[in-house]
Amino acid sequence: MTTDSDIERAIRENHPALIAYITAGDPTLEETAEYVEALDRGGADLIELGLPFSEPIAEGPTIQAAINRSLEAGTTPDSFFELVDDLDVEAPLLVMTYYNMILQYGSEPAVEPFVERAADAGLAGIIVPDLPAEESEPLREACEDHGLDLVFIVAPTTDGERLETIMSQVSGFAYVQARLGTTGARADVSGATHDSLTRLSEYDVPKAVGFGVSEGDHAAEIVEAGADGVIVGSALVDLIAEKEGPATALEAKAEELKAGARRGAEDVPEPEQP
Amino acid sequence: MSDSDNKTSFGAYGGQYVPEALMPALEELEDAYERYVLENEDGFMDDFRARMREFGGRPTPLQRADRLSERYDCEVYLKREDLVHGGAHKLNNALGQVLLAKYMGKERIIAETGAGQHGTATAMAAAHLEMPCEIYMGRTDVNRQRPNVYRMRMNGAAVNPVDTGRGTLKEAINATLRDWSKSVETTHYVIGSVVGPHPFPKMVRDFQSVIGTEAREQIREQAGRLPDSVLACAGGGSNTMGAFHAFVGDEDVGLYAVEAGGSTLEIDEERGVAPNSATLSTGTDGVLHGAMTKLLQSGDGQIMESHSVSAGLDYAGVGPELSYLVDIGRVTPVSVDDEAALDAFHRLSRLEGIIPALESSHALGYLERAAGPAADDASGQRPRAEEHENLGDLVVVNVSGRGDKDLETVLEETEKRDLEAAPDVEVFDR
């Protein structure tokens, strides 16, 4: 590995990292800007913004509903990028969206225009839940050309050769899927998380665990198990949907999660500085 | 093989665009497909064919339709998939996949359904092979295909209505994929058409290809030659690929995929609605449900809500192999609207004593449009209109299913319209 990307640096320098997900445009893009700032203040070290797609097959009910609200509010790739153009926060930003949204940006189905626009807007990386390593070559190349990280998901079912392939292609961090199924807040940390982190321990790529994380205590447990970061989405989206001062609630939740992650790191030696 | 330049795709179409969690299951399925289906390991294909004969009622007849032949001034043969157990071609695939799941040691079956025909066939196959089964079905479809919901329940399947979106096939597939991403280690997803990630499009085609293989042999025996054209309706395209596959190498045989024209081919970009399901005719390339294929989508890439009077055709995507065959000019996509399909439904019922599924009625509707009296009248009766000329003198139409499930819809839709071939529906005291 040559130099760290913005994303890797954000994770290493703020170890253990808090990665926050919210759906852009839920309920409006103006409010998303406020929420991103609140998460940044609360201690999120990276922020994933969901660009809504009409068929979110990896999402549970919470994020599906957020995506519907965003689509109903009229969020488009262009308005999404304009939001990102104007955001000024410390945490690097990633876009999380489905492959068709990337392909259709521009006049012909191709990945290049989306990646170029994402780089222009200052995004640091892309996560595509329906793009396995096998189909990722065009996007990987475009991301390399434009200096973006392409984050891959490692599932509880990923093993052997597949794991090798993914880990050799991933950049930024490995998104460790805590459990089978879709996104959604859960009340516990699954055993699959520990297994996955054990399988991944030999790889020198930051590992962040998501899918089901909702509380500071989960964050502590996950970091203690060897993760470099925790990813929290549905629990934050729930706060937005509840509409009881979302910005304040998001900031407080980020603080709780970040504190949890730090607690988990107290018993674990810090990774060596590069 | 006519189709592939790559193992997982058809030209630029196909592939495996799914969450990572499902990839190991697709690898496992690909391996099982190659061993059991392609290489007949453990006598799998023999077992499958024997069950399709004894449980499924194969082979189905290829029947000369006397009145249609007279009406269209050409030889019209009907491939009678409506006579397969369950009332549609769907069992060919459902039984194949449930049996494969059994050979693979899977413990549970899930499936999506649109018209309910695939759900019904899967529920039957699962009961036959003693597998627990859950079916996802959009709420709109639950309401318009009630008899099939009851049939699934009778066969012991759980039916889960899906309330998201417009509540049709697209949402049912989303819900089934979500279930599968949680249950993948023990569960097989019996996808209902030649759609989805590799190896589904090839595997489903292979299970359905019995339609064309039989028809090709039958027409040679009965008419002494290959047909000039084969017509099949296309939703996802499983009866279509099933009917076409054996003929793809016969370059003189025209292959017509008849799509649902809905109320109009015009797209309402503003509302994100396509009032049709004519994906091959009007769609653009993109990725949906695991495959690169032609889609009804907005310029931004949002999938549109499709529409058809026929639930089984009501889908914004289509099988990747069909997209490929259309692009290389081997398959001709055409479409007929709701009204023409309803009219054809009544015509076949009256003229031949066969009540076809609304899906299959689209294929028959195209025959009427291309070769019916009105088509030739408009161009002066003889010589034939161009579309009629293209169909030729010997035509096979795949009657993919029977229409019992559609009677409620047909009565309702017929009352709203003035259809040439319809009986007086007011006599029904509804």
Ligand SMILES: Cc1ncc(COP(=O)(O)O)c(C=O)c1O
């Ligand atoms: C009788 C019948 N024909 C056709 C179809 C459309 O499916 P496909 O295009 O996969 O053949 C259906 C789907 O439910 C059906 O029930």
